[in-house]
Amino acid sequence: MVFPLLKRRDRDNRRFRKRKTEHQLTLEVPPSKKEVVMRRQRMALQVLRWTVVGGAAVWAVVFAGGLWHRAFNVSGNFAVGQFELVTNGVITVPQVAAATGLRPDQNITDLDLGEIRSKLMELPRVSKAEVERRLPNHLSIRLDERRPAAWLACVKQGLRPFDGRGLLLDREGVAFPCGIVLEEYSSLPVIYCADVSGVIPGRQVPAEAVRTALDLAQRMRRKNWSPPMGLEQIHILNEFTLVAQMDTDALFTFLPSDLDRQMARLDAILQKTGAAGRRVASVNLQLNKNVPVTFRDSVASPSAVGNPAAPGTVSPVAGPARQGAAAPGTRRPRPVSTAGEDEEVRALVRGA
Incomplete structure (x- = not known):
């Protein structure tokens, strides 16, 4: 009596597991007029809120840019003026200004230090160049010039x-x-x-x-x-x-x-x-x-000075007169x- 019940239960379970689809009943209840009005009000408030935030951000950026322009670009406190030049050679401030295009009325915050250094390195006498900017208006240029040998x-x-x-x-x-x-x-x-x-x-x-x-x-x-x-x-x-x-x-x-x-x-x-x-x-x-x-x-006998060179001797080209050297136009003793x-x-x- 027990075994037939167990078999029937097992058969019912297998049938339940083999079901592939389930049927669900979906009910669509239309919202009420009050809910529609409230939903629209929430969306309008969100749009207004983001509009205000975005406008305030744009206004803040514009205002900050205006302050920056008035504080740094328009103000003469940040003009280059006379820059500092430190060098171990003969290059002068006018030569540096001509090579780099620096002007006293330029704003120090607008200067491209890398470009200035590149222009200085194009000078044949310069072997090393350093450009430093210190606010509000200090520009320092250090040059290492080539030492002649x-x-x-x-x-x-x-x-x-x-x-x-x-x-x-x-x-x-x-x-x-x-x-x-x-x-x-x-x-x-x-x-x-x-x-x-x-x-x-x-x-x-x-x-x-x-x-x-x-x-x-x-x-x-x-x-x-x-x-x-x-x-x-x-x-x-x-x-x-x-x-x-x-x-x-x-x-x-x-x-x-x-x-x-x-x-x-x-x-x-x-x-x-x-x-x-x-x-x-x-x-x-x-x-x-x-x-x-x-x-x-x-x-050396005086008659030896000015005599023509002996055949086969090396006669270098005479250079400009130096201290202790023979005067131009005279020959040295051979x-x-x-x-x-x-x-x-x-x-x-x-x-x-």
Whole structure:
């Protein structure tokens, strides 16, 4: 009796689970007139509320912009006026104003500091520029100008040293116009080259020979020579020959490569010849052995001045007169080979 009841219950449950759809009765009751009126009133209030909030926000923005304009743009308290220029060179305030377009009546809040810095970096003399703005009206410009290490000259193209229209080179070989010839520039060495057509102010010189000559000039200026002497000129005769002319009229010929070895050998030759009481006139360091060395007489005869150069001698282009240098239009005493050198000097020259 029990089992048939259980089977019937199980069969009824399966039928219930297999039903796929359910029927629901949806009743739509139309709202009353009061509910419709209240709903419309709520929507109108919401629209009015958002309109008021939006209008107040727009008015606040416009009012704040007007205050900003009156406080910063119209007010003369934020005018640039005279800006501060700190530099380690010769660039002046009018030059900076002309390069950047700065005017005293400009508002300091309208300035694009990045653009001002970019314009300053376009000046060939400038290697680093910093622009700082401090409210209400302080503008500070700091410039790091290139420090000249040598003059670049070319006789063929009329580029002369010790001239405001000349070109200077910094330690990295970047060329820039001189502009103002300071007294300290008179002691700089001069690098003479055959062609400067590819030189662009503000950029490194493309010629490898000029950069090598500049490196040689800096090495020679740092060296304490015995006897004391200073570098005046370096002539680039070709891609294999650099001739350094000293203020003692000595001429030293170098290869562009292996400058350390040649400098060390020149120093040893000068020390040995100086100890022997000899005055060196020229040394050709291009050879590893049997280095050609010529000497000067202890006192140059007056008749030697103005004599034509001996065949085969190097005659650099005469530069502008310096303190202690020969006057323009005169020739310096030519090197005179002297026999009977000391054996120690001979051994050094032969490369022993």
